[in-house]
Amino acid sequence: GRRRRAAPAGRPSLLRGLAAHAAAAIAAAGAVLVLHDFVRRMVFNANLALLRWDFSVSRLALQLGLVIAFVAVLIFLAVAFRLAFPAPRTGLASGLAGALAAAAAVLVGTGASPLLAAASAALGVWVFAAAVVPGLARRREVWLAGLVLGSFWLARAIDDLSADRTRRLLETTVAHTILTQETWGHFLIEESLPGLERNERQIVAFLKDPRDPDFAYALWERSPVAKSSWNSSLEVRDAGGTILSRFSLNVPKVLTGPPELAPSEDWAIVPYELSFIGKSKGYLVGYRDYFEGDAALGRVALYVSLDPEMLPFLHSANPYFEVLRTDSLPSLGQIDFGCVIYDLEGRPLFNPRKLTSGLAEADLARLGSEAAPFWSDFREGGAAYDAYLFRSGERCYSLFAPRRGLRTQAVDFLRFLLLGLAAALLAALAAAFTSGRASVRQPFWSFSNRVYAAFLAVALLPLLLYTVFTRDLFDSLFTERFVEDSAVHAGYARGLLEAFLIIRGGGGSPFLDPSEDLALWISSTLSNDVILYDEDAVLLASSRREFFASGLLPEILNGEAFQALAFERRPYFIERTRLGGYSFQTLTVPYETDGARLFVSLPFPLEREQLTKATQETVEFLALLAAFFVVLVVLFSRGIRSMIIVPVRKLLAGTREVGLGNLEVTIEHRSRDEMMTLIDGFNTMIRNLKAHERELAEMSKKVAWTEMARKV
Numbered sequence: 001g002r003r004r005r006a007a008p009a010g011r012p013s014l015l016r017g018l019a020a021h022a023a024a025a026i027a028a029a030g031a032v033l034v035l036h037d038f039v040r041r042m043v044f045n046a047n048l049a050l051l052r053w054d055f056s057v058s059r060l061a062l063q064l065g066l067v068i069a070f071v072a073v074l075i076f077l078a079v080a081f082r083l084a085f086p087a088p089r090t091g092l093a094s095g096l097a098g099a100l101a102a103a104a105a106v107l108v109g110t111g112a113s114p115l116l117a118a119a120s121a122a123l124g125v126w127v128f129a130a131a132v133v134p135g136l137a138r139r140r141e142v143w144l145a146g147l148v149l150g151s152f153w154l155a156r157a158i159d160d161l162s163a164d165r166t167r168r169l170l171e172t173t174v175a176h177t178i179l180t181q182e183t184w185g186h187f188l189i190e191e192s193l194p195g196l197e198r199n200e201r202q203i204v205a206f207l208k209d210p211r212d213p214d215f216a217y218a219l220w221e222r223s224p225v226a227k228s229s230w231n232s233s234l235e236v237r238d239a240g241g242t243i244l245s246r247f248s249l250n251v252p253k254v255l256t257g258p259p260e261l262a263p264s265e266d267w268a269i270v271p272y273e274l275s276f277i278g279k280s281k282g283y284l285v286g287y288r289d290y291f292e293g294d295a296a297l298g299r300v301a302l303y304v305s306l307d308p309e310m311l312p313f314l315h316s317a318n319p320y321f322e323v324l325r326t327d328s329l330p331s332l333g334q335i336d337f338g339c340v341i342y343d344l345e346g347r348p349l350f351n352p353r354k355l356t357s358g359l360a361e362a363d364l365a366r367l368g369s370e371a372a373p374f375w376s377d378f379r380e381g382g383a384a385y386d387a388y389l390f391r392s393g394e395r396c397y398s399l400f401a402p403r404r405g406l407r408t409q410a411v412d413f414l415r416f417l418l419l420g421l422a423a424a425l426l427a428a429l430a431a432a433f434t435s436g437r438a439s440v441r442q443p444f445w446s447f448s449n450r451v452y453a454a455f456l457a458v459a460l461l462p463l464l465l466y467t468v469f470t471r472d473l474f475d476s477l478f479t480e481r482f483v484e485d486s487a488v489h490a491g492y493a494r495g496l497l498e499a500f501l502i503i504r505g506g507g508g509s510p511f512l513d514p515s516e517d518l519a520l521w522i523s524s525t526l527s528n529d530v531i532l533y534d535e536d537a538v539l540l541a542s543s544r545r546e547f548f549a550s551g552l553l554p555e556i557l558n559g560e561a562f563q564a565l566a567f568e569r570r571p572y573f574i575e576r577t578r579l580g581g582y583s584f585q586t587l588t589v590p591y592e593t594d595g596a597r598l599f600v601s602l603p604f605p606l607e608r609e610q611l612t613k614a615t616q617e618t619v620e621f622l623a624l625l626a627a628f629f630v631v632l633v634v635l636f637s638r639g640i641r642s643m644i645i646v647p648v649r650k651l652l653a654g655t656r657e658v659g660l661g662n663l664e665v666t667i668e669h670r671s672r673d674e675m676m677t678l679i680d681g682f683n684t685m686i687r688n689l690k691a692h693e694r695e696l697a698e699m700s701k702k703v704a705w706t707e708m709a710r711k712v
Contacts, residue, residue, distance in 0.1 A: 023084050024084065024085075025101035027077055027080045028101045028102040029101035031074070031076065031080075032101075032123075032124070034073060035070060035073045036157060038066075038069055038073075039066060039158060040161050042065070042066060043161040043165055044161070044165050049334045049335065050063060050162070051155075051159060051162060051412055052334075063416075066158075067416075067420060067423055074123075074150070077124075077131075078127050081127065081128050081131040082131045082132065085132045101124070102120040102123065113156065116153070116157055116160055119149065119152055119153045119156055120153065122149055123146075123149050123150065123153055126142075126146050126149055127146075130146065147417065147421065148417065150420060151417035151419075151420050154416045155409065155412040156413075158412075159404055163401075163403075163404075165335075166337060167375075167386070167388070169335065169337075171373070174339075174399055175373070175388065175397070175399065178308075178311065178339070178392070178397055178399075179392055181306060182306055185284045185304040185305075189225070189284060189286040189304055190269070190286075191224040192225050192302060193267050195219075196219060196223070199219060200290075202215075203219075203300055204297060206236065206244070207238065207244070207290055207297040207298040208297065210238070214245070215244075215245040216236050216245035216246050217234075219236075220232070220247045220302075223302070226249070229249070229546050230249075230305070231251055231305035231307065232248070232304045232305060233246065233247065233249065233302075234246070234248075235299075235300070236299075236300050237299050237301070238298045239296040239297060239298050244298065248303075249545060249546065250543060250545065251283075251303055251305055252520035259285065261285065261287055263289045263296075264287065264288060265289060265291065266288065267286060268287060268288070269285070269286045270287075271285075272284070281305065281307050282305075283303045283305055285301055285302070285303055286301070286302040286304075287299055287300065309350075309352075335401075336401060338352070338353045338355075338399075339398070339400075340353065340355055340398045341395055341396070341397055341398075342358075342359055342364075342396040342397075342398065343395065343396070344367075344368060344395075344396065345364075346358060346359045346396075349395065355380055356380065357380045359389075359396065359398065360376070360378065363376050363389055364396070366389075367389060367391045367396045368391075371391065373388060373389060373390035374389055374390075375387070378400075383403070384402070384405075385400045385401065385402050386400065387399065414627050458633075483574065486572065486574065486604070487572070489602050490572055490587060490602070492525070492526055493522055493526065493530070493589065493591075493600050494591055494600075496522045496525055496526075497518075497522075497593075516542075518532065519531070519542055519543045520543050522543075523543035526602070528602055528603075529544050529602070529603050530601070530602060531543075531600070531601040531603070532598055532599070532600060532601075533556075533557045533600075534597075534599075535597040535598070537556055537566075537599065538555065538557075540598070552579065553577075553579075557601070558575055558588075560573075561573040561575055561599075562599075565588060565589075565599060571589070572587055572588065572589045573588045575588070584603055585604045586604070587601070587602045588601045588602075643671065643673065643675065644675065647675040647678070647679060650667045650679070651679065651682060663689055663690045665686055666686070667683060
């Protein structure tokens with residue numbers, strides 16, 4: 001009968017245990033899912049790279065927000081565990097259930113790695129143990145372990161989600177932008193045609209009497225092409241192909257005659273390849289021929305560039321493009337990815353990153369036989385890259401993003417660890433100040449605190465100074481290199497000016513304008529933006545006219561540069577141009593011929609970014625070295641603490657006990673060193689005091705008995 005009653009009694013206990021395990025698993029999985037979703041939303045919606053560390057207040061606020069949200073979720077989970085398991089027991093099975101549920105919750109989400117799942121499981125076990133195991137939360141080592149786990153989880157989560165965001169961005173928005181570039185160009189031309197049709201009478205009148213040289217600009221500026229700042233040009237030619245009026249935005253004239261296009265009385269849009277300085281560039285041309293009876297009057301042609309340099313995410317690599325950017329794409333300054341265009345034989349057609357690896361044979365064969373995009377990988381300069389490959393027509397496209405190496409991931413972890421330590425220290429200091437503890441108001445009153453501070457200063461101050469001076473060293477080296485490269489560019493610019501004047505003087509340049517096309521010619525040859533000023537330091541031409549038309553850059557040469565070049569006769573002048581938070585170097589050189597003078601300015605907007613990339617590896621190495629030294633200092637200081645600080649504190653405690661009259665004090669010390677001698681002396685002193693106390697007691701007894709005997 002007892003056995004029959006024992007079985008039903010065990011079922012509720014088993015059910016309660018299963019319910020407790022299920023509750024722990026649900027709480028852990030829910031907390032991790034909420035936390036992972038919050039970080040995912042922050043990474044996907046922020047316009048800043050959260051793994052980049054600088055002095056940006058916005059970025060620091062986002063990172064602190066992540067830390068605060070992370071701590072809040074863990075506190076909620078700890079409270080839930082504490083309420084579910086009020087009894088003083090460990091609940092090992094429930095802790096394991098929560099850990100497995102946390103890992104599974106992360107793996108169910110997108111953009112997660114097995115390493116992040118393992119970190120989630122470890123974090124779940126830590127929260128469960130700290131909340132349930134009695135006395136565990138009072139140990140500093142436990143909190144340090146939690147800080148390490150939390151920093152690792154945040155670094156891995158942001159890294160995985162950032163990589164997932166970049167992959168999605170390349171697969172969707174960026175690839176779509178590339179594939180629809182021609183579609184957008186076609187759309188802009190079609191939207192511009194009605195406006196040109198409304199000006200048909202003015203166009204016919206101009207073809208009969210071409211007096212206004214700015215007629216083409218008047219037509220162009222009212223078109224949707226102009227409003228979108230798309231690289232384009234509008235030409236009005238007579239029946240013989242001679243240009244009557246022309247305006248272009250970053251589109252140079254060709255050195256050949258007019259394009260060979262079939263006559264058309266209605267508007268026609270055709271693709272066309274134009275060659276300029278040995279480079280073939282793609283355009284869409286919308287044109288119409290005008291007639292009066294059977295006599296041809298002329299043609300109006302609208303050119304829209306299909307050059308890959310027009311892609312907005314590539315333009316945003318330059319700092320001043322970020323100021324004018326109107327598209328919704330993130331900039332290369334925040335998300336690191338690039339683009340290479342190949343032909344069907346694997347020859348690079350567009351390679352702004354100057355990659356040398358090229359397409360692998362297997363990837364090229366796959367692109368030739370398959371239409372579906374796919375992911376691949378390659379290595380360049382010791383770094384690994386993930387590449388999204390797809391084909392469109394006769395071109396193959398590679399959108400690539402670098403993988404974060406082990407060293408970079410370690411630095412990310414250390415940064416979040418430092419941020420967590422700083423936040424914990426500020427919270428502890430605030431709590432201590434509100435409590436009025438004297439040890440916090442005077443932090444260096446203790447000998448141990450002074451020892452720890454001295455060790456940290458000795459370890460970190462040299463590294464800090466080395467980091468600062470290394471940055472200055474790189475800055476000076478890059479400045480010297482910049483001056484050398486600038487001098488080479490200046491020599492090329494002067495040579496191109498000479499060639500231009502020779503061609504112009506020989507009458508062989510009927511299609512070259514002496515201003516805008518000269519700037520575009522030099523810019524295309526040097527692969528660098530060019531600004532030309534006349535002898536009065538007033539803007540003459542620019543390869544990026546839109547920057548001046550928008551008021552972003554002034555149309556007058558800097559007065560200091562003009563003074564140095566025109567009056568002090570310097571060979572060149574280098575200045576730093578600032579646009580809001582951006583800055584870049586600009587080289588200006590004079591050019592004189594036949595009594596005339598020009599000033600040629602070459603801006604180098606990527607100079608600061610190149611310096612940042614060059615110093616990144618050094619900073620990462622110094623960060624790891626600093627972390628290594630901090631660990632050594634902590635271990636060494638703990639050794640000093642066990643050898644000196646702890647024995648001294650024991651001596652202080654023993655001295656206080658003796659002062660209160662307690663002579664039953666014995667201090668133990670195992671190491672055989674100078675502190676052993678000091679503690680043995682203290683213990684011997686206590687034993688001698690106890691012996692003297694006993695002797696005094698005996699003498700007091702004898703005196704008392706003697707006095708009593710005398711009275712008797």
